[in-house]
Amino acid sequence: MKELRLMKGNEAIAEAAIRAGADGYFGYPITPQSEILEYLMAEKPYETTGMVVLQAESEVAAINMVYGGASCGKKCWTSSSSPGISLKQEGISYMAGSELPGIIVNVVRGGPGLGTIQPSQADYFQATKGGGHGDYRLLVLAPASVQEMADFIPLGFDLAFKYRNPVMILTDGVIGQMMEKVELPEFTPRWTEEEIVKMSGDWATTGKTPDRERNIISSLILDSAKQEKHVKKLELKYKAMEADEVRYETFQCEDAEYLLVAFGSTARICQKSVDIARAKGIKVGLLRPITLYPFPTIPIHELASQVKGMLVVEMNLGQMVEDVRLAVNGKVQVEHFGRCGGMIPNPDEIVKNLVSKIIGG
Amino acid sequence: MTEEIIIAGFGGQGVLSMGKILAYSGIMQNKEVSWMPSYGPEMRGGTANVTVIVSDERISSPVLNKYDTAIILNQQSMDKFECSVKAGGYLIYDGNGITRHPDRKDINIYRIDAADEASKMGMTKVFNMLVLGGYLKLKPIVSGEFIHKGLEKSLPKRHHGMIPENEKAVEIGKDLIYPIHVL
Incomplete structure (x- = not known):
């Protein structure tokens, strides 16, 4: 039987990530999502599954740590709330440009500016229309229950790696702070280095072998013709998402x-x-x-x-x-x-x- | 059965944990539950409230503006939530510190002097369980066996020694509650 617990949305998302075999979480505290980092620090997955949990020095650092981990083909994620997500936008745009998988959780609070810690959905435009600079899209999941908070972590990683694109879980203080009954998924082991090479060895920086060229992770393409080709390639992914990933x-x-x-x-x-x-x-x-x-x-x-x-x-x-x-x-x-x-x-x-x-x- | 409850009082009275124990007991009895706390600036000002829903069906909104039962533990909460009880619903309050008593005629009003009793018995830590007992006397939505399981799940293991005291308080609370106005 699956395990039933009464959990806050924030706790469920943290527990689900441990169980989904995530490799690293990098975050910085902000209400109303601080329970995510607190829960992970209390659970110490680095002693059990080996998942890294790190309180970065800032939101900017945290998103760039996700960028680094994802570059190696690892399952990495971060979370924050509105003002913190704004700080992460440069890194998110770089991840989209470099075609890196990863999950960004936004437990939205009222804004603009520092706003209030109470729930809001005012980051819809930011999540769905860009947020950072450039022609890119995030695949955005909007959970409506604590159960979906838990379910959307493994789903989010699947989609992020399928499309090599960052996924955002857009939620708010109501779902983050409320407790409901949640059925937790079984534990999935973290990928081994061999599995990562097999799955993502054609793009991730897993260590050069004599039989292939170096894999380079970058979003800098100065040649306009090449940059246009790259953006058109991204567009094909967005079209594929529009055809195959609509959920309602x-x-x-x-x-x-x-x-x-x-x-x-x-x-x-x-x-x-x-x-x-x-x-x-x-x-x-x-x-x-x-x-x-x-x-x-x-x-x-x-x-x-x-x-x-x-x-x-x-x-x-x-x-x-x-x-x-x-x-x-x-x-x-x-x-x-x-x-x-x-x-x-x-x-x-x-x-x-x-x-x-x-x-x- | 769907029971929509607001529990409101001061921070430190055990408002949130009372709600959590009730919700966990509901889960143990195979019911759907939700627990939605106030976590905003009002909490930082010293008041705390939580909306708990226990139901046999899937719960729609965890956020409500009308309640079947309001459990009110201070004057600020009385001012805010007396009007939010559905007609025919229940208002339970602790008389301690209440300067304006509830006066609605279209709801059932019960009083429980749990704060006084808890300090008389030297059991201030289980004040909230006295109140929960009073509530369960009126609305036995979860049975004692499941309250026990709910306590086991809600309290960290190091506090499991306190479960008998909590259960005793629930029983005492059932005798403390008395009607003020009954429809």
Whole structure:
């Protein structure tokens, strides 16, 4: 039987990484995600699996340690919260440019600036549209439960190595701080050096052998023609992700006349709103994007033929709503309801806004 | 069955750990649970609260604005959460330090003087378990056997010697609670 525990999202993500056979975690404390580093330091995986846990001198150092570890074909990850993620952006862009796998966890807090420690989803644009400089994409996973916090670590590593691209887990203080029942995955041993050579020996710096050229990890390509070729190669990966990696969940959409669209913790709150609205006779469903990039454009486009209007609920001033509007392409009315600055929408006010902004009355 | 609870009081009263023990006991009894603490600036100001949901079904929102039961352990929390109890729901409060008593007529109100009793008995550490006992008297959502398992899971091994004292407090708490206004 799998092990059942009551854990915080932050703890579950840390435990899942140990169990997924991660090689290294490099981080710097910041609320509301400090439990990740604290949990790892208490568990001491460096004494059991050999996973390195290191509190770096700064966020910039931490992301570049992930860059270094990933360059050797190792499973490395880091975590932070909004202001710290901003500091990591240069390193994230370099990882994307150098085609390095790895996971970056952002337990989002209210911003801009140092903002507040309370939950927010205001980093949607940063996570899905770039964040750092240059033409690149992160594959972005948005967990809505403590279970998914644990599940998305092994999934994230699989996707990161499949595409040789950094993966971001975009969550917030609600999921990070809350405790729920979680079924922990079995232990996967860390890759041996031989396994890494076999899997990633064609690109990773695993030590030159006489039968191949040196592997060089770099994002510097001064020749414009070569740089364009490189970016076009990256584009093919993003197209492949868009074709194969879209993940989403629907909730009571079969007979829905109206649709809520929300991700992460807000999607959990919206489920309750669906129940409240349906008790009042309003046929509403919920679509929850699980991957924010690639975005579930097609299922939202298809639902636009079924429903009379959509309300996008976010803990920000309106970010994902732009992607929903692109998917709907004017077919039905799409409105936004958001709380920000660390305020969490409650189930009743979502229903109230659905009625006032979409249904009318 | 779905029971949506807010437990609110001062930091140090054991608000978060009471919620955790209740949630873990729920898991042991094969129920779905969620535990959502306040971790923001209000916590740093000395107040603490936690939303606990115990249910037979998958839990949707871990964040709520109305509760089946509010367990209120200081005046600030009374001011904030008395109005958040669903009509027909339960408000349980410790009278210690309460200057404005609850006056809603559409809910059940019970009082438990656990703080006084805990200090009389020299058991201030298990104050929160007295309150939990009072709550479980009204809403036996988890049974004693599972509270025991929940305590085992919630407390670090080095504190397992304190489990009998905690269980005793739960039993005493059941006798301490009394009605103020019942529908």
